[in-house]
Amino acid sequence: MWPVLWAAMRTYAPYVTFPVAFVVGAVGYHLEWFIRGTPPPPPEEKSILEKREDRKLEELRGRDVTQVTSLKERQEFTPRAVLNRNRPEKS
Numbered sequence: 782m783w784p785v786l787w788a789a790m791r792t793y794a795p796y797v798t799f800p801v802a803f804v805v806g807a808v809g810y811h812l813e814w815f816i817r818g819t820p821p822p823p824p825e826e827k828s829i830l831e832k833r834e835d836r837k838l839e840e841l842r843g844r845d846v847t848q849v850t851s852l853k854e855r856q857e858f859t860p861r862a863v864l865n866r867n868r869p870e871k872s
Contacts, residue, residue, distance in 0.1 A: 790797075827835070
C-alpha cells in the first residue's frame with residue numbers, strides 16, 4: 782500500500798504544493814506589510830533629463846552665446862576621413 786501512496790504523491794505533488802505555497806506566500810506578504818506598515822513615499826527627485834538640462838543651463842549662464850567659432854576654424858580639428866588614410870597627401 783505504501784508504494785502506491787508514494788507513487789500517487791509523486792504524481793500529484795505539483796497540484797497539491799502549488800496552492801499551498803501560494804496561500805503561504807500571500808499570507809506572509811500581507812502579514813509583513815501589516816507588521817511594517819505602509820512606507821513613506823520617497824522624495825521626488827529630478828529626472829536625469831531635467832538634471833542634464835539644468836547643468837547645461839548653468840554652463841551657458843556665464844557665456845556669451847552669440848560668440849561662436851566659424852566653421853572654417855572647426856575644420857582644422859576634424860579628423861581625416863578613414864578612406865583617405867592610405868592615399869598619399871596632395872602637395
